[in-house]
Amino acid sequence: METTESTSPIQTVLGIDIGVASVGWALTDISKDDPHVIAAGVRLFDAGVEGSDKQIADGKDTPRNTQRREARQTRRQLWRRRRRKRKLFGVLQKYVLLPP
Secondary structure, eight states: OOOOOOOOOOOOOEEEOOOEEEEEEEEESTTTTEEEEHHHHHHHHOOEEESHHHHHHTTEEEEEEEEHHHHHHHHHHHHHHHHHHHHHHHHHHTTSSOOO
């Protein structure tokens, strides 16, 4: 009976590079002595800023989420102020400095 060289299963590694405006990937075969790239690609995203190319290059661009961020900041500020008042009222009522 002759023995033949058995084929080993392919060992692959998926490499992912996550950037600010892109995601790159590469699938490599690392089996045996001949490692090589099976497939690779990249996905580019639009910039998260508004403005012309010159403004973006000069750093004078404006983020797209400015309006959402300002609304969130206002909500948090109001919530924190309301919480501080409630805590203060609770302490004042505890020491009978404010009617219940």
